[in-house]
Amino acid sequence: MNWISQNLAQIGTLLAAHLAISIPAILLTVLIAVPLGRFAQASGRGRGALLAVTGILYAIPSLPLLIVIPIITGLPLRSAATMILALTVYGVALLARTTADAFAAVPAESLEAATATGHNPTARFLRVELPLAAPVLVAGTRVVAMSTIGLATIGALIGIPSLGTLFTDGFQRGIAAEVATGIVLTLVVALVVDAILLGIGRATQPWTRTLRREGAFA
């Protein structure tokens, strides 16, 4: 506890750096994965290709990926952008699959009924398809957020600051309290972001009250 009170400024800086990496990565993941998953779902071949590519991307270990990304992109090794890109790769690999499943589960009758009642394709997507897929999309985003926040700590190994810096610094200086602080703070950040996403999900889908329990476990 002593260590925490003496190092509040450093903890605050690292917490801010951690959020500055994780939040853009989560947002980018949603912006890329949802359209990608939706379009892949629309074509059978696209779906197979998506599953194959995301399966391979997801199997690549994070530390090697962090080292390979700068060579492919020309980004500096120790930059937040490298970390955000790596986290987005994993996020998209996870969420694009979930998105394809979410849209696949929308009943065909609902779509036909929407067309029959005069919805054009855009209106049908926005007012019928997206709301019906939303519970699974939110559940998938929550899974991505949890793993992104945990994984962001890996960057500390190559010198990208985050709460993970508390692990490498604490290990080198032999301060267990510093490492423990990092673990607890990472879990707390994950739980807070998860609660926010849950809140957003409930606020935007007032009609899913009865589905909540399933959504929480999906």
Place this chain on the structure above:
Amino acid sequence: MNLFAETIAWFADPAHWVGPSGIPARTAQHIAVTLIVTVIAIIVAVPAGAWMGHSHRGQGTVAAIANAARALPTLGLVTVFALWLGIGLRAPLIALVILAVPSMLAASYSGVANVPRSTSDAARAVGHTSVQTLTKVELPLALPVIGGGIQSALLQVVATATVAAYVADIGLGRYIFAGLKSRDYPEMLAGSILVILLALSFTAAATGLGKLHRHIIRTQGDTA
């Protein structure tokens, strides 16, 4: 292009293929650690998860563990155990087992718990005891789901064993950390390529085993 050539030169150097820190030795260590950790985690997680699934108890606990484990930082776990237990194999092994358990626990639970009630009841009705129902009926039916959980845990351990090299002299991750320390980018890149190749081989092997298992089940079904 220069970096590319240097990395190829690193691989071509015969000195990197012999001795205790040569590529064959490091690869063997990495595979050994992965398999040991996975087997320990199977022994811990599968019976516990299967029994909870069989008795339909502890669903909330299993879900909470699986959920929290997603955000649990690997590096934090590895370093905190290394500080407690000192340099050596024990700390990374324990940390890796802890990381491998949740997905297997969740898969074993849901695999067994989702066996149709009528199937379990039928097993009891023809005279199976509770344990026999679990081992002879529910576990075989749950095997594909449990196998999936073991597969994802195995892949996670292959990847995470790289991070464990931060605190112990094991596996292919050593090349990455040695390269980082001496700013030897070709060595770092060579280590990364080796880890990626190993992880992809494990993925391919696991997928192949799954296919083989389904094939055996299908052919058995045909002859029965």
